[in-house]
Amino acid sequence: MQIDRLLQQQGFGTRKGCRNLVRNGRFSIDGEVIDNPFAEIDPTGLKFCVDDREWPYFEKAVILFNKPAGYECSRKPKHHPGIYTLLPPQFVERDIQSVGRLDEDTTGLLILTDDGQLIHALSSPRRKVPKVYRVTLRHPLDEAQVQALLDGVLLNDDPDPAHATAAGIIDSHTLLLTITEGRYHQVKRMLAAVGNRVEALARVAVGGLELPADLPEGQWRWLEAADLERLWSQCP
Numbered sequence: 001m002q003i004d005r006l007l008q009q010q011g012f013g014t015r016k017g018c019r020n021l022v023r024n025g026r027f028s029i030d031g032e033v034i035d036n037p038f039a040e041i042d043p044t045g046l047k048f049c050v051d052d053r054e055w056p057y058f059e060k061a062v063i064l065f066n067k068p069a070g071y072e073c074s075r076k077p078k079h080h081p082g083i084y085t086l087l088p089p090q091f092v093e094r095d096i097q098s099v100g101r102l103d104e105d106t107t108g109l110l111i112l113t114d115d116g117q118l119i120h121a122l123s124s125p126r127r128k129v130p131k132v133y134r135v136t137l138r139h140p141l142d143e144a145q146v147q148a149l150l151d152g153v154l155l156n157d158d159p160d161p162a163h164a165t166a167a168g169i170i171d172s173h174t175l176l177l178t179i180t181e182g183r184y185h186q187v188k189r190m191l192a193a194v195g196n197r198v199e200a201l202a203r204v205a206v207g208g209l210e211l212p213a214d215l216p217e218g219q220w221r222w223l224e225a226a227d228l229e230r231l232w233s234q235c236p
Helices: 003-009 015-023 089-093 116-123 143-151 186-193 225-233
Strands: 027-029 047-050 053-056 062-067 106-113 131-137 153-155 158-162 166-171 174-179 198-206 220-222
Touching: 003 015, 062 225, 106 116, 116 225, 131 186, 143 153, 143 166, 143 186, 153 186, 158 186, 174 186, 186 198
Parallel strands: 106 198
Antiparallel strands: 027 047, 047 053, 062 106, 062 220, 131 174, 131 198, 153 158, 166 174
């Protein structure tokens, strides 16, 4: 693949802009500057540098992002900054999208990708991909509330009960809740239906992929082949 085409595919700008980038000595592989934008290189397993920052080549970008509170999962946010302001501009150029959305005040695991098949697979209601939330509550939990969540609760303006597939009490005000749907404000509405109120909400796992304990809020990392296998295994 020509270098200028590769860089465009990886989100570094237009073909013309990528050619200028290379000609200006900003592109290198293994410490060697290559200034011919038309040079052919094999992208398989490639790691290259632009402005001394290393980038791995991925035909499809898939990243895990630890969303902080106070950000909207939108390219056109209305009331708060968008999460895309926290990501490198190359991802915006690649039209990377979040798989589902988290509310402005919800934190935790988001998967973002430009792989349309993966977005569809993880978002499709019939796939029932599990999503796990750590829920901090205003009022003490009891076993009756947990059982009601497992049995299914009715939400306002929705005739079909919403069920938790798992619910475990961590302490008197903290619940670990697993759902396989993605209804509007679902976790908050489910807890309200059993007489409690969500004070803080964090998504800690999606499809068997857990939020790394060492990934700070607002930071991201690439998903590797083993992570993607784990995700696809949840999408029969």
